[in-house]
Amino acid sequence: MPNRITNRPIMPQVYNHWGLISNNLQCKNIVRQPGGRLWAAVSPGPSQIRLLMSEDNGFTWQNMITNVSDVTDTRLVADTNADGPMITLTISEQWDNLDVFYVEYFSGTDTYDLICGRYSLSDVIANPQEATDANNITGETTGIIEEDIYQGLYDVAMNDQETFVFFDLSNQIVVRRISPRSSAVSSKVTLSTTPVFNIFSTTVNANSVCAVLFSHQTGGENIVKYVSYDETNGWGTPVTIENFGGTDNEMRDPSIAYDGYGNLCALYTDTDTTGSGDTTITYAISTDSGATWDVNDLSRTEGHAAYYDLATGDPSGRTQVIGASDGGFLILYTESADTTDYVAKTYVRHITTDDGSTYTLGGEKEIATNSSKSTDDITGAHFFLPATHARLMDFRDPGLVRVAFNIGDGAATAQDDITPSTFGQELLFSSAYSSVLDTDTEVYTIDTPDSDSVLVSFNILGGPNENVDYYTLGVTGDFTDRYIRAFDHIGNTMRLLRYEPDIDNWMNDRSAFGDPTEYSSKCIFSPQSYGFPAPEIAPDGFTSYVEQDARIIYLPPDIHLARTFQVNKGGYLKRTVWLCQFDGNEYELSQVVPYFIRNQICYYTANAYVVGPSRDPFARDVLPSET
């Protein structure tokens, strides 16, 4: 399946490994609108927030807003309970709001303010802008939510009715609500439980019932707890999910989500803070609105080990959960995939249910395998959350769920790494869930004959993703031989050049490819396939002519235009380029189609495009479905 690589990175080269995925917190900075528009709010550097959007399913990304603060840091500084920028993005299509939440750090007083910039969604799309001051954003009407919040810790949960902003004030969780209509911010409502240790995670359902996962340190014990909040009843009574029985272990990277049955899944990294520093990925499910919890530790795959954040040395699971409208959850986490080089990899698992009462944990699937090399660190990922958190996604095909991830690791705590990271993204179809089969294996199980049976084997031709040299494979016969003789008799000798892309190259031009390999063959150009320029008719009439200088070329069965796809370091999707030189012209060959007679390869056709200023085969955008 050569064309699994379908997506470009959100940003291909960033010297901030905490710009997309922070350490030990769950910023909700990656979202998708119901219509498919994708958004990412990331931090290329310590005082910069960048908002990017894709309207073509992640194929290209457009920079919408760059927000640079010249006096403050829009981040959490290292060595607090969490590290990195903490950006949350919510979108209300109904009220045309695009809200960007972030914290500003004041080093002189060592304090954090919680900020919300509210933009007009339609204005941002129509007029992408460059702002120069984080406190003076065009269109911002809300501003500071709270000053001097504890260690910059906050989380946001949003449904169509309102936005709930939770933050830590003096080790207590406080909530304020923001109206989508008036931008008014409600008064504070404080949970009496204290101290709330470390960080917390929140979500909300369509009925405006919020679920909060937090860590309570009391009586010499770290306890993972759940509490509800809604405007009518206020804070509920906290319920213990897991008591670590001391302070050697603590919860990190908490995440909580509802599913379509209204059930809750809490996911977190149980972290040993003493000598071993080991981690245990833990999920707990409640089917009774948080009253009781079924707690499960994931069994670590043989050969895996805990992942340690390179900049701080902290063990971290980078856990996140998202709920499905049809019931069930997807979870993701990061571990070291080996105990030699400790390469970080990120994995997903599907927790399924048929009835909302029994949940089954699926197998571990690695993400980003087609967007990175095996030696690359994948130091965490975020699901593309619904832009309105209470609107759940359908996971019947988990391959349609999209994730963003960080490729590379950095050692700097000040968000100015020496080595670059890539903010990548993909559909889970691209690697983790490339197919949905009952057997979940992608191949039929091979049979073994015994004394009462005889084996029958077969291969399948014409799969939708094949890139097969049928002649070398032996899919040949008398018809193949006849076509080869025919091409020898009536074909013209043509020179073919094959250029392979270099995955380590940063460029989007000829230099991103190696030296060509030369072939020659007897091929045939179809004389009828040239079209005269066609008029392009715009709504207000004729505008220009469109070149139709594409021809069909017939290729003999023993010439296979093999092609590979890869995203290079510069974030450009490159495909093998085949050029054909004939009669003074140079053509790019694309869109190869094999033809068979009686299951024998007979010939191929390809489209031939004249290479020129308007069509540079080395620099042009390649469609992921193009063969």
Place this chain on the structure above:
Amino acid sequence: MSWKLVSKTYTGPDAGGATQDSSYDLGYIFYEQAKDIIFRVGNTGSSTAAFKVSASGNNQALIDAVEFSQNKRDWDSQVSFSGIQANEISDTVFCRFTVPVDTYVTSGTFLIRIDEL
């Protein structure tokens, strides 16, 4: 085992000397394309026997895609015949396999199972 699958190319009368088919390779097939295997069952035992021919294996989708016939008109998931005397060969058995559409797999296997009744 008191049987052998006799090759369709064998023209002799006795099972003992018959050319045996030990496996079948259907080669490359398109989705939903049908391909036939033709064979006969030779009784290599010392007494008259009855046989049942069916498909088996690990993949139910493939087993369901296999049919058998003795006349190429009436197809079923199995065929049976009796009264095959020692060293005798049965009438021709047609095995038809229609490739199921599952665009994520590129190859597979199934088993032709012979049960002596």
